[in-house]
Amino acid sequence: MSTIDMTTIHTTVQEITHSYAYQATELVQMLWQVQEKLSYIPTAAIDSFAEILKLPRAYVAGVAGFYSFFHDSPRGQYDIYFSDNIIEHLQGKPQLMDYLLQKLKVEIGKPRADGRVTIDNTACIGMSDQGPAMLVNGYTVTQLTQAKLDKIAELIETQTPLSHWPTEFFQVQDNIQHKHILLGEPLEEGLAIRVMLARGTDATLAEIEKSGLRGCGGAGFKTATKWAFCRNTHADERYVVCNADEGEPGTFKDRVLLQSYADLVFEGMTVCARIIGAHQGFLYLRGEYRYLLQPLEAVLAKRREQGLLGEQILGNPNFSFDIKIHLGAGAYVCGAELALIESLEGKRGVPRNRPPFPVTQGYLNKPTVVNNVETFALAARIAVYGGDGFAALGTKQSKGTKLLSISGDCLRPGIYEFPFGVSVREVLEACGAQDTQAVQISGAAGTCLSAKEFDRKIAFEDVATGGSVMIFNRQRDLLEVVRNFAHFFVHESCGFCTPCRVGTSLLKNLVEKVYTGHGTADDLKDMSHISQILKTASHCGLGQTASNHIADTLKKFPEVYRKRLLVEADFEPAFDLDSALEEARQITGRRDELAYL
Amino acid sequence: MQPEEQTITLDGQKIPFQPGQTIMDAALAAKIYIPHLCYHPEFKPHGSCRLCTVMVNGRYESACTMPAAAGQEILNNTKELNENRRALTQMLFVEGNHICPGCPKTGNCQLQAVAYYVGMLSSHYQHFYPYRDLDPSHPDYVIDFNRCILCELCVRASRDVDKKNIFAISGRGIKAHLIINSPSGKLEDTDFAVGDKAAFVCPVGAILRKRTRYTTPIGERLYDQQSIRIVGDSQQLHAGATKYGRK
Ligand SMILES: Cc1cc2nc3c(=O)[nH]c(=O)nc-3n(C[C@H](O)[C@H](O)[C@H](O)COP(=O)(O)O)c2cc1C
Ligand code: SF4
Ligand code: SF4
Ligand code: FES
Numbered sequence: 079m080s081t082i083d084m085t086t087i088h089t090t091v092q093e094i095t096h097s098y099a100y101q102a103t104e105l106v107q108m109l110w111q112v113q114e115k116l117s118y119i120p121t122a123a124i125d126s127f128a129e130i131l132k133l134p135r136a137y138v139a140g141v142a143g144f145y146s147f148f149h150d151s152p153r154g155q156y157d158i159y160f161s162d163n164i165i166e167h168l169q170g171k172p173q174l175m176d177y178l179l180q181k182l183k184v185e186i187g188k189p190r191a192d193g194r195v196t197i198d199n200t201a202c203i204g205m206s207d208q209g210p211a212m213l214v215n216g217y218t219v220t221q222l223t224q225a226k227l228d229k230i231a232e233l234i235e236t237q238t239p240l241s242h243w244p245t246e247f248f249q250v251q252d253n254i255q256h257k258h259i260l261l262g263e264p265l266e267e268g269l270a271i272r273v274m275l276a277r278g279t280d281a282t283l284a285e286i287e288k289s290g291l292r293g294c295g296g297a298g299f300k301t302a303t304k305w306a307f308c309r310n311t312h313a314d315e316r317y318v319v320c321n322a323d324e325g326e327p328g329t330f331k332d333r334v335l336l337q338s339y340a341d342l343v344f345e346g347m348t349v350c351a352r353i354i355g356a357h358q359g360f361l362y363l364r365g366e367y368r369y370l371l372q373p374l375e376a377v378l379a380k381r382r383e384q385g386l387l388g389e390q391i392l393g394n395p396n397f398s399f400d401i402k403i404h405l406g407a408g409a410y411v412c413g414a415e416l417a418l419i420e421s422l423e424g425k426r427g428v429p430r431n432r433p434p435f436p437v438t439q440g441y442l443n444k445p446t447v448v449n450n451v452e453t454f455a456l457a458a459r460i461a462v463y464g465g466d467g468f469a470a471l472g473t474k475q476s477k478g479t480k481l482l483s484i485s486g487d488c489l490r491p492g493i494y495e496f497p498f499g500v501s502v503r504e505v506l507e508a509c510g511a512q513d514t515q516a517v518q519i520s521g522a523a524g525t526c527l528s529a530k531e532f533d534r535k536i537a538f539e540d541v542a543t544g545g546s547v548m549i550f551n552r553q554r555d556l557l558e559v560v561r562n563f564a565h566f567f568v569h570e571s572c573g574f575c576t577p578c579r580v581g582t583s584l585l586k587n588l589v590e591k592v593y594t595g596h597g598t599a600d601d602l603k604d605m606s607h608i609s610q611i612l613k614t615a616s617h618c619g620l621g622q623t624a625s626n627h628i629a630d631t632l633k634k635f636p637e638v639y640r641k642r643l644l645v646e647a648d649f650e651p652a653f654d655l656d657s658a659l660e661e662a663r664q665i666t667g668r669r670d671e672l673a674y675l
Numbered sequence: 676m677q678p679e680e681q682t683i684t685l686d687g688q689k690i691p692f693q694p695g696q697t698i699m700d701a702a703l704a705a706k707i708y709i710p711h712l713c714y715h716p717e718f719k720p721h722g723s724c725r726l727c728t729v730m731v732n733g734r735y736e737s738a739c740t741m742p743a744a745a746g747q748e749i750l751n752n753t754k755e756l757n758e759n760r761r762a763l764t765q766m767l768f769v770e771g772n773h774i775c776p777g778c779p780k781t782g783n784c785q786l787q788a789v790a791y792y793v794g795m796l797s798s799h800y801q802h803f804y805p806y807r808d809l810d811p812s813h814p815d816y817v818i819d820f821n822r823c824i825l826c827e828l829c830v831r832a833s834r835d836v837d838k839k840n841i842f843a844i845s846g847r848g849i850k851a852h853l854i855i856n857s858p859s860g861k862l863e864d865t866d867f868a869v870g871d872k873a874a875f876v877c878p879v880g881a882i883l884r885k886r887t888r889y890t891t892p893i894g895e896r897l898y899d900q901q902s903i904r905i906v907g908d909s910q911q912l913h914a915g916a917t918k919y920g921r922k
Pocket of ligand 1: 297325448
């Protein structure tokens with residue numbers, strides 16, 4: 079990659095900042111633009127942003143330094159990320175990645191000398207039902223095989239632009255296996271808004287209340303209560319935010335909703351906006367779903383044309399609302415609403431302190447409703463059909479249906495919509511899972527269930543879930559799963575608080591120690607204690623759940639660890655003197671007998 | 676009529692609080708020590724070190740960010756919480772490079788003092804031994820990033836009091852690190868100055884005044900004399916700061 083001169087960079091940044099009206103809240107979006115033009119964010123660009131936006135230079139550098147898709151040195155002309163979720167690991171991702179690395183003669187994370195290509199890992203990109211998958215310059219390629227990689231290597235060597243690659247490479251399947259009320263009949267566009275306008279906002283909110291709808295992002299807060307809080311907070315402006323960060327490993331249901339049910343989602347947001355009195359909404363779209371950006375913009379444009387968005391919606395003089403899409407840049411923590419709002423404001427995605435909660439002080443410190451994609455889609459349905467039908471489904475405390483993203487060892491991975499209360503066993507039967515050893519519910523942060531627990535039910539009062547279901551059969555080594563999750567949390571910790579920043583690394587090192595056969599009983603005790611500290615002392619939900627997988631497997635699958643322990647020792651130092659001497663041997667070039675222990 | 680005094684219960688003891696106070700504020704006013712590192716009464720609470728984690732009505736919360744509310748039942752000085760604090764302190768020690776006997780801040784360092792208080796005898800966990808630079812460029816100050824615990828007190832002081840924004844955090848997770856607001860990344864290229872608030876808030880030996888570091892002999896320093904539980908931190912350190920040549 080040729081070096082780009084400072085004046086060009088400055089002009090580029092000038093154009094970008096101008097097109098974003100010099101709004102510092104758009105910093106993450108503007109950094110994306112630089113990165114797309116130059117493949118990285120040069121220091122000179124940071125200087126220019128600081129100068130033009132009148133922000134401290136270190137502030138801009140701090141924001142750029144936070145997101146894993148932003149780089150401070152040039153990337154290859156083709157920038158490739160393999161999705162590193164455990165499911166894809168088990169589908170052969172490590173071998174495929176090695177194959178491509180060798181074929182293209184690249185080292186992980188380093189651009190090839192001719193600047194043609196970089197290959198790296200990234201956290202789950204939401205394709206585990208059709209993995210292994212990767213991103214090429216932000217665009218998703220699924221169902222990787224050696225043959226496909228051969229073709230890709232050729233396209234790269236011949237410098238074929240992405241637009242000339244076979245379109246089927248970029249096809250993403252919905253894989254909807256089981257439909258119920260949400261995924262059933264399509265809804266006429268604008269119907270939810272029309273019915274709401276006819277019914278009135280109070281009555282619509284009452285229907286949502288009656289439905290018992292609870293947030294589908296994981297925490298399960300009552301949606302109607304959230305909206306009412308926001309509406310009742312005195313303020314001159316309010317905001318609606320749709321959380322499409324979907325970063326939990328193994329989940330992909332929001333991707334399917336955005337790909338094939340986007341109108342329903344935007345409709346739900348518009349209904350919410352009318353009820354709470356908001357004029358601006360945001361869709362926080364994870365960077366990994368870059369391929370959905372243009373199609374979603376097209377849906378928004380169509381809705382504006384239909385009078386369903388923008389000024390005077392459906393001819394109502396005092397009903398205006400529009401939606402902007404904010405593209406994330408590779409940070410799982412930004413799915414946590416307190417971090418998401420920081421990121422929307424163009425900052426580092428470090429979760430804010432609470433109280434105050436977003437419903438009273440959210441985006442720009444104004445009352446803000448943050449809901450999951452599925453929550454908005456369901457709200458649109460409820461706005462049309464009323465709350466009773468929804469409330470008739472599910473269990474006492476968990477009404478209606480839930481979308482499950484199922485992947486791993488089963489015959490039919492994909493999306494399943496089931497009423498709450500379905501048992502894990504029924505889910506396993508539906509997707510054709512056999513000889514199942516463990517099911518990881520709700521992603522890396524969730525719960526690991528053993529076969530003894532398969533009669534438990536998917537419901538907030540029993541096994542709560544944001545929707546990720548990963549299945550592991552008896553041939554699988556669960557310590558591989560634990561390792562993968564432990565690395566995930568090291569990568570995704572925002573680094574703000576001590577337990578999560580340091581504890582996730584300590585846990586990862588201990589898991590590696592056990593995995594490589596150097597672990598002892600004392601190490602397991604340490605793992606339990608650190609897990610408990612993460613759970614009780616972390617600042618946000620990420621750290622509080624980052625050790626669940628370890629605590630769960632230590633309790634339910636102790637043999638996974640024990641069979642690898644050094645039986646004779648209680649304690650084995652993590653420090654290995656002989657390997658520490660290796661550096662000295664390399665420096666001095668000594669290989670004689672005395673240079674070894 | 677006087678409004679009824681609002682109280683919280685801390686380890687069984689009723690203490691009063693003013694509206695707007697956090698649990699930490701109320702405890703300090705009542706002269707009860709809750710271990711802490713990133714808290715400083717003059718700055719917006721931060722909540723990052725997590726040492727002040729207490730149990731409020733059965734839930735874990737950071738005392739420095741949690742607003743006091745009438746009737747809260749709070750546990751602070753318990754075996755479990757103190758063991759966790761010891762582990763958190765150990766985590767901070769292994770994360771950076773803290774060689775106390777070689778550090779000019781020894782005896783005045785809050786991290787060290789808290790480690791004494793929580794009964795930390797060794798670092799226990801595997802050391803990370805990160806490679807971090809030293810920035811001696813400024814004529815009056817040296818920054819030793821090896822000892823930074825990311826409390827962001829300097830960030831807050833420089834931003835909110837000095838209005839200079841000299842410090843910020845970049846990176847993420849275990850790679851999060853302090854950066855300096857100049858194109859060179861060096862302190863000499865900023866307007867950092869001796870009178871800055873940010874020059875006096877570092878709880879550890881990361882931001883150090885040059886040529887004054889040994890004016891008080893080791894052994895006669897703040898926490899050499901008394902436990903941090905008794906003497907506390909910031910206010911005393913300010914007194915100390917004057918002694919080390921603030922004016
Ligand atoms: C680390 C972390 C990641 C999260 N990721 C998501 C996410 O990707 N999508 C989501 O909707 N909620 C996520 N949440 C939950 C949100 O904070 C928030 O509760 C949710 O968006 C609220 O919407 P709901 O009420 O519709 O569920 C996450 C929470 C944490 C702590
Ligand atoms: S628990 Fe702490 S370090 Fe981890 S993501 Fe949350 S705030 Fe950041
Ligand atoms: S330099 Fe000192 S004050 Fe600043 S963040 Fe690091 S430890 Fe805190
Ligand atoms: S003092 Fe409360 S978290 Fe640091």
